[in-house]
Amino acid sequence: MGKTLITNVVMLANAGHKPLDTRIYYKEARSLVQSGYKVSIIIPHHEDFVNEGVAILSVPLPRKGWEQLVKCPWRIFKKAMKQPKDAVFHLHDSELLMVGIALKVFNRKVIYDAHEDTPLQISYQHWIPWIVKKPYTWFYRILEKIAGWWFDAIIVAEPVIAKYFPSRKVTLIRNFPISESFREIKNSQSSSLVYVGLLSKPRGLVEMLEAHRIASEKIPIEFILGGKFAPASLEKELLAKYRVNYRAWLPYNEMIATVFSSTVGIIVPHPIERYKTNYPVKLFEYMAAGKPVIASREGESAAFVIEAEAGILVDPLNVNEIAEAITRLISFPDEAKVMGARGRKLIFEKYNWEKESEKLIGLYRSL
Structure with missing residues (x-):
């Protein structure tokens, strides 16, 4: 049988x-x-x-x-x-x-x-x-x-x-990422940085907020945060101190729309073992949307950014280095668009x- x-x-x-x-x-x-x-x-x-x-x-x-x-x-x-x-x-x-x-x-x-x-x-x-x-x-x-x-x-x-x-x-x-979900290109209308995902200290939340504050002293940059705070007490603690556009937890299609509406994607988790071997899906979603990325040079996922030359790798604990990367990608939009296009091409052709x-x-x- x-x-x-x-x-x-x-x-x-x-x-x-x-x-x-x-x-x-x-x-x-x-x-x-x-x-x-x-x-x-x-x-x-x-x-x-x-x-x-x-x-x-x-x-x-x-x-x-x-x-x-x-x-x-x-x-x-x-x-x-x-x-x-x-x-x-x-x-x-x-x-x-x-x-x-x-x-x-x-x-x-x-x-x-x-x-x-x-x-x-x-x-x-x-x-x-x-x-x-x-x-x-x-x-x-x-x-x-x-x-x-x-x-x-x-x-x-x-x-x-x-x-x-x-x-x-x-x-x-x-x-x-599902490449078909990112098929339609929607260009951002303003200079903005985006992070979507769990909002916690081990995922680099404080470093991202502080780097954005430093970069914003040089040029105007909106920071869009989408996700859930962990622990919940962080929301009150950090939103009172830093100026951001907080969107809470976003359903799938809204998350995609938010990434498309932004200029630069960022993901800089702390260099601990669980994140060194992790493949953060948001990194690939930024790339699929054609956004240049700021990512940690620590861990296995850095290889994907290097392969496509799709962004800037930084020390995830160095807020000044992160701030410099933000400033560079916002200040040089043509260079940023080329990086984003290379990342998008890699996702659509290979990693989808x-x-x-x-x-x-x-x-x-x-x-």
Whole structure:
């Protein structure tokens, strides 16, 4: 007998994601629907709905932090067990590894999509008491070992994550931009700097704000910030001190419009291990929009900026160097446009979701 043709895909995501998450919904789910699969996403949300052929199946949102780790996975598992037995269950959170293991007990096909280096992430979580941090890290290492041995496939978003899993099970599917979303060129109307993403100190927020303040003393530059402050107390602390155009968390299409409306994209996380090996999707989205970038010279992502000569690399902890880069790109718009065009060309020709999605579809067809 030949292989049973898989037509149902059930994605599982925890409360850290929104139903229309960029990677889960806009990239993977829509690509699978376009290839003929029936796709649903089980996720904590306040209602069920269908969007572009993708069914969002909600479970109750957590009311307290611990519920995200305990109650939500249990609710997601119960709903998953009601889905077709021949579906592929595609996990998007390390918090749901126990759900995946339970599904394997019931002989379901399971894929784990590892977006981040979970053990390394845990080591940087200041809210976790130090006395439990090491056991917590090892607990997830054990879960990942079981996943690597038992699950049907492992997807990793970055090469560094692959080391935790058997190479025969791993498919690298990088989080590059959907080039079609950036097809229409919309030129900016003013001199502005943009950062969209998580707004935290480790991601260089203070350095970006201070560098913008220094650069603004020489030439007028608007700084557009889009994202969520972490911790939330940073919003009051920093917005009272620095002058910015704060847009809060932006839905996908609004994020793209905001990047297009800006002149220069910036992303300068601190040079800690988790960011040195990280592929920041916002860097590639700036490039896809044809924006010159100011990025950290530390870490693997710098190679993409160098390859295209798409911007200026800086010491992410040196505010004066960052300020000089801002001033240069705003003061010399012709040079900046050439850099932006080179970056855009590289994304459209080489580093885009359309190419990565071929690996996703190929993986599903192999199961």
